[in-house]
Amino acid sequence: MAEYEAVIGLEVHAQLLTESKIFCxxxxxxxxxxxxxxxxxxxxxxxxxxxxxxxxxxxxAKMGMAIDCALNPVSVFARKNYFYPDLPKGYQISQFxxxxxxxxxxxxxxxxVAKTIGVTRIHMEEDAGKNIHSATDNASYxxxxxxxxxxxxxxxxxxxxxxDEAVAYLKELRSILVYLGICDGNMEEGxxxxxxxxxxxxxxxxxxGTRAEIKNVNSFRNVHKAIEYxxxxxxxxxxxGEAIVQETRxxxxxxxxTASMRGKEEAHDYRYFPDPDLVPLKLDPAKLEQWKxxxxxxxxxxxxxxxxxxxxxxNDAATITAERDLADYFExxxxxxxxxxxxxxxxxxxxxxxxxEAKLAAAQLKLAxxxxxxxxxxxxxxxxxxKIGKQIFPDLFAQGGDPEALVKAKGLVQISDSSALxxxxxxxxxxxxxxxxxxxxxKTKLMGFFVGQVMKATKGQANPGLLxxxxxxxxx
Amino acid sequence: xxxxxxxxxxxxxxxxxxxxxxxxxxxxxxxxxxxxxEPAIEALLTVTGEAALTQAQAMDAAGPDASKPLWGVPxxxxxxxxxxxxxxxxxxxxxxxxxxxxxxxxVARLKEAGAILLGKANMDEFAMGSSTxxxxxxxxxxxxxxxxxxxxSSGGSGATVAAGQCFAALGTDTxxxxxxxxxxxxxxxxxxxxxxxxRYGVVAYGSSLDQVGPLARTAEDCAVMxxxxxxxxxxxxxxxxxxxxxxxxxxxxxxDLKGLRLGLPEEYWGEGLTAEVRACCDQAxxxxxxxxxxxxxxxxxxxxxxxxxxxxxxxxxxxxxLARFDxxxxxxxxxxxxxxxxxxxxxxxxxxxxxxxxxxVLGTYVLSAGYYDAYYRKAAQVRRLxxxxxxxxxxxxxxxxxxxxxxxxxxxxxxxxxxxxxxxADIFTISLNLSGLPGLSMPVGLGQESGLPVGLQMFGxxxxxxxxxxxxxxxxxxxxxxxxxxI
Ligand SMILES: [Zn+2]
Numbered sequence: 001m002a003e004y005e006a007v008i009g010l011e012v013h014a015q016l017l018t019e020s021k022i023f024c025x026x027x028x029x030x031x032x033x034x035x036x037x038x039x040x041x042x043x044x045x046x047x048x049x050x051x052x053x054x055x056x057x058x059x060x061a062k063m064g065m066a067i068d069c070a071l072n073p074v075s076v077f078a079r080k081n082y083f084y085p086d087l088p089k090g091y092q093i094s095q096f097x098x099x100x101x102x103x104x105x106x107x108x109x110x111x112x113v114a115k116t117i118g119v120t121r122i123h124m125e126e127d128a129g130k131n132i133h134s135a136t137d138n139a140s141y142x143x144x145x146x147x148x149x150x151x152x153x154x155x156x157x158x159x160x161x162x163x164d165e166a167v168a169y170l171k172e173l174r175s176i177l178v179y180l181g182i183c184d185g186n187m188e189e190g191x192x193x194x195x196x197x198x199x200x201x202x203x204x205x206x207x208x209g210t211r212a213e214i215k216n217v218n219s220f221r222n223v224h225k226a227i228e229y230x231x232x233x234x235x236x237x238x239x240x241g242e243a244i245v246q247e248t249r250x251x252x253x254x255x256x257x258t259a260s261m262r263g264k265e266e267a268h269d270y271r272y273f274p275d276p277d278l279v280p281l282k283l284d285p286a287k288l289e290q291w292k293x294x295x296x297x298x299x300x301x302x303x304x305x306x307x308x309x310x311x312x313x314x315n316d317a318a319t320i321t322a323e324r325d326l327a328d329y330f331e332x333x334x335x336x337x338x339x340x341x342x343x344x345x346x347x348x349x350x351x352x353x354x355x356x357e358a359k360l361a362a363a364q365l366k367l368a369x370x371x372x373x374x375x376x377x378x379x380x381x382x383x384x385x386x387k388i389g390k391q392i393f394p395d396l397f398a399q400g401g402d403p404e405a406l407v408k409a410k411g412l413v414q415i416s417d418s419s420a421l422x423x424x425x426x427x428x429x430x431x432x433x434x435x436x437x438x439x440x441x442x443k444t445k446l447m448g449f450f451v452g453q454v455m456k457a458t459k460g461q462a463n464p465g466l467l468x469x470x471x472x473x474x475x476x
Numbered sequence: 477x478x479x480x481x482x483x484x485x486x487x488x489x490x491x492x493x494x495x496x497x498x499x500x501x502x503x504x505x506x507x508x509x510x511x512x513x514e515p516a517i518e519a520l521l522t523v524t525g526e527a528a529l530t531q532a533q534a535m536d537a538a539g540p541d542a543s544k545p546l547w548g549v550p551x552x553x554x555x556x557x558x559x560x561x562x563x564x565x566x567x568x569x570x571x572x573x574x575x576x577x578x579x580x581x582x583v584a585r586l587k588e589a590g591a592i593l594l595g596k597a598n599m600d601e602f603a604m605g606s607s608t609x610x611x612x613x614x615x616x617x618x619x620x621x622x623x624x625x626x627x628x629s630s631g632g633s634g635a636t637v638a639a640g641q642c643f644a645a646l647g648t649d650t651x652x653x654x655x656x657x658x659x660x661x662x663x664x665x666x667x668x669x670x671x672x673x674x675r676y677g678v679v680a681y682g683s684s685l686d687q688v689g690p691l692a693r694t695a696e697d698c699a700v701m702x703x704x705x706x707x708x709x710x711x712x713x714x715x716x717x718x719x720x721x722x723x724x725x726x727x728x729x730x731x732d733l734k735g736l737r738l739g740l741p742e743e744y745w746g747e748g749l750t751a752e753v754r755a756c757c758d759q760a761x762x763x764x765x766x767x768x769x770x771x772x773x774x775x776x777x778x779x780x781x782x783x784x785x786x787x788x789x790x791x792x793x794x795x796x797x798l799a800r801f802d803x804x805x806x807x808x809x810x811x812x813x814x815x816x817x818x819x820x821x822x823x824x825x826x827x828x829x830x831x832x833x834x835x836x837v838l839g840t841y842v843l844s845a846g847y848y849d850a851y852y853r854k855a856a857q858v859r860r861l862x863x864x865x866x867x868x869x870x871x872x873x874x875x876x877x878x879x880x881x882x883x884x885x886x887x888x889x890x891x892x893x894x895x896x897x898x899x900x901a902d903i904f905t906i907s908l909n910l911s912g913l914p915g916l917s918m919p920v921g922l923g924q925e926s927g928l929p930v931g932l933q934m935f936g937x938x939x940x941x942x943x944x945x946x947x948x949x950x951x952x953x954x955x956x957x958x959x960x961x962x963i
Contacts, residue, residue: 040578044800046571047558047580047677049712079796081843083820090799142804271843273852276684276793279713 004200004238006231007208008166009158012173013151014183015127015191016059022126022150023050023093030189034132034143042148044088049277052077056150057100059182060124061283062291063152064101066176066298067119071288075100077124077278081271085142086129094153096272099123100281106156106176107300108168109318117169118157127151158197158208163227167220170194171322175299179324187218194223198230200238209234210244214258217251226251230258302327310340316348325362329369336373343376350390354397366400375403382463388412391460416463418470421454424462425470428453439475447471478505482960485549485643485697486728492548493540499532499548499592502643506550506594510641513963516622518614519635521555522563523595531592544590545704551586552636552645555596556603557688558677559583562593566679567611568601570801570808570827580677581712582646582688582705589704594642597632601829602798603653603681605629606901609892610831617888618660619961620928624885627660627901629653633691634661640960644692644701648678650685651786652880652905655917658691659880659931662919662958664948665691666698669939670912671716673702674709680797682790683714685909695918695948699727702941721942730946731953734768739873743779744904750883752923756930757879760920763954764877764947774869774876778862779907783899785862786906788842788855795839801827834895863911870937875947878904880917880931904933914941918948919958929958 021028024041040048064071078096104119129147133140154173160166174192177183185192199211214230217223230249237244249258297305299321306317306327321327330347334340351372355362375396379389384407392412396403407413415421428450429436439446450471454462480488480497491497507525514520528550541547558564558576560583565571579587587593600610608616608631616631618624619639626635630647634657637645647654649667658665666689673688680686690701703724708717738761749757765771803809803823810822828836842851869876881901891897908915917931932951936944 040576043805045576045578045806046564046566046574046679046800047576047675048578049676049714051711051713081796081799083799083802085802085804085816088800088805090802091796269845271796271840271845271848273792273796273843273848276682277680277714 003203004231004235005203006161006227007158007199007201007211008160008162008227009197010156010160010166010169011195011197012154012156012170013193014063014154014177016056016150016152016182017184018053018055018059018150020053021148022053022056022124023148026148028149030191032145034141035145037145038147042088043144044090050093050275052278052281053150056124057281057283058287058291059150059180060100060122060152061288062180062182062295063154063177064104064122065292065295066180067104067106067173069101069104069119069122071101071283072098073283074098075123075281075283077275077281078272079275082268084128084131085140086131086144086147088129088144088147092126092128093275093278094125095123100283106169106172108165108172109314110162110164110168112314115165117159117165120155120157122152122154125151125153158199163224163231166196166227167224170220170223172299175322175324179296179299181296187220190218193218196223196227196230198227198234199244200231200234210246212244212246212258213248214251215248215261222251222253225253225256226258229256233258296324299324306330310334310344312341312344316344319352320344320347323362329362329365332369333373333376336370337377339376339380342380343373346372346376350393351397354394358397365397367397368400371396371401371403378403378407382414382416382465383407384412384414385460385462385464387460388414412461414463415458415461416466418466421458421462421466421470422474424454424457425450425467425474428457429474436475447475450475478508480505481509481640483643484693485700486694488549488643489545489547489700493542495540499535500529502548503528503532503550503592503594506642509639510595513619513639513641516963517617517619517635517639519598519616519626519632519639519641520552520595521565521567521598521613521632524562524593525595528592528594535590535592541590544588545700546586547590549591549644550594550642551591551701552594552597552633552642553583554599554630554633554645554647556599556648556679556681557583557646558679559593559596562596564596564679565613566602567599567613568828568832569612570823572612572808574807576677578677580688581674581709583677585705586646586701591704597630597636597645597647599632600629600653601832602679602794603629603648603650603686604794604831604835606652606656606898607886607888607891608632608657609888610829612829615888618885618928619963620662621885621926622963623887624928625660625888625890627657627881627885629657630665630691631657631660634658634663634665637661637663637691637693638961639963644690644697646688646701647691648681648686648688649909650682650790651909652902654689654691655880655905655915655931655933656901658917659919659929660885662922662929662931662961663691663693664695664698664916664918665689666702666916666941666945667908667914668702668706668941669716669914670909671714672914672939672941673705674712674715676709676711680793682793682909683797684793685786685790687909695916695945695952696724696728698916699723699945702945716939718939723942723945726942727945727949730950732767733764733947733950736769736875736943736947737873738764738769738771739774739869739876740771741774741776741779741869741876741878743776744878748882749879750923750925752925753879753881753883753930755924756921757932760932760951760955761877764951767950767954772873774872776862776865776869776907778858778865781858782862782907782910783903785855785858786902786910787838787899788851789859789910791835791839792843792852793839795836795843798828798832798836803827831895859910862907866907866911866913866935874937875944876935878933880904880933884923884926884928884930908935913938914944916944916948918952920951920955922958
């Protein structure tokens, strides 16, 4: 049986975070009532004309710079012609022969192995509206709020060989977009979405196999599952002696299968031609300089810096820098208390767990980074034990506020006063003569028992270091 | 006919300013004329008489406003141009009930300048045609001879001005649609440089070719209208952000043509002209020489490719521009449509007329995969050559002069069944749109045989409408006036 290799290319649509739409001044706000964000231009009324939103150009150009693309000094908007009710003009304004940026690359890391994925092009385009099929009145409606919202499409080279690589590439792209502040990266609301081109070929073969385009994958998990499924399906096909058809397949997350949507014979001829309503887009070199200067530190660079300057592990650095806000949070905490590795540990264990449970992003947290730093410091200084710290963490996370005040209010300050602790130890030893005897007879494992008893008696507030020290002394 | 109507727009402005004529007088004279002549001519699809009168009365009550160059002047707008609250049909069933809730920028600027909208002019459906016979609603007749067409596609605009129903009208010119009806109807019409007037609110036919322009009785009247509408519009990226010269001054003050080099392209003066067109145009050139103009022969060698190039570009753009008329959001929706495919096919098949469907199909074809390079891309290349022809010719001359049409107005129905013959009516007008340059047509006499007006075209350099308007003004003064048709 031949060994196969998967070949994967991704087309990512990212909605740009502009206030207004790409060709009119309507708001891009998500969640407004249907057709609230609509004007003659984005509803395709007769005689109206598109006017390009400069901010969208800035954002697209910044993404181009961030992934090392060559920016085309002149790019051209083209019309992609097809009929659909959610497409008010009967064509989508996109870029075709001359996109704004080409020939970029994105570095990914999978299981410790670095790889560079080529980016063919980035082009700007407008989104379509949304058809809504009513179950109650046997009618279909069109909501044009999303029509004319600015998108960039980022097309990769077919450089990925596994679902893991595809997801790593997607995560990196998303991270870069969010760092640039040009996309919110929200996959559920569709502001970051992807289509995957998947084919397989016998290992060692140069030419590509026939590819299927997988649509409707709206989470990293589903991208992974859909690609894995599709690779397996294609292998099965070949092994059963069936030919793979070039087609568009829709991923069904409930059944975890892909199903054929339309074959090549029904493929659209989009009749692209340059849009005569828009003059060619010329990038002003002075503006490009200005935009370049505004580029933030990108995730890859920041990750490296966190490893080098803060001594974080590759894994911690990658996790913390994946979201710009979380990395900012981490740095703010470190600024308040310069113990980056300890702070990173708290973020990796406690904070991310609570964030996951509460479904909150770093920007939405009640717990200020300086207060997290304070908590780490309280533990470090022995004011409270690590265990108490973890105990009170959910409360701090939920309400925010000064951990020191909380510790005091709850009377959780660690007993570091040796006379107070000695009293408790004496009481425990007096109550457990048999264990003391056994310990002295060589059963040193019983040390754990005594520690536990004293902790119990002090409601966990005993300073563990001091306790160990005092216990050892008293039992010797 | 009220003697107010024998005034030019410029003349009317003077009378309105000194209050010897009121805006109400001007509007009611026009409405009376419309009532008298419309049954025979059918130039208008909508008459906004009541609104016009109400507006005129309010303006009279407030008194003339010298800051508004068109204060109280009644105008008509081609039905391809959006007018807020007034039906804008493009003479098509598919937009029969469409009432825009916005004004085209050119209309907004006319209103801002004090013009009063009298009504909307008939046209070839979606501006596709050269006779106005392609209107879905009515056939407009030439005021000079009711058996003849007014030209197209802005035939209603040409006829309404010629018949004295208004003082100026707006047309659109994609391949000659202002200049041909101006020529056939014996009025002056100008297609400005592409980008001079905003296209916002002008229902698109061939977006890279379309320009709005005025039709009026004199070059001076056209200059006043052009002045008001010109200049950059933030809503149209293809409108030029450049200074607008004082066209009216450039026009009215020009009384001679001393030193002006008139280029006569051999391609426009060869065989194919009818004797009467040639006679009138020759006479006009002689008159120009008499005014001091110097005549130089020039060549526009790619003219022979202009019709093919034009139709490829225009139809391709049209096929895409007209995709929005799908029965989903506005306009005609077929009542029997059962599903989405039906909705598109039935609404568009019944909503669009034959010529429009022909152009959509041809335009779709030339953009299709496998044909794009041979047609659209090639046409775009030839288009650049055609433009270069003009730029080269303008090295040797200041204005290019030739007949607007090889013949005078033809009979209703005469070419209606032969689209190719109809396309040839535009032979002298379409190159200009491909080049983007400005051009006007002015009446230079009545044909000896037909008794119908003959038009002469003047093409100018880019953004130099002032020179051709001025030249037309001077030349007109040296020619016998054709007057107004008797209806
Ligand atoms: Zn809008």
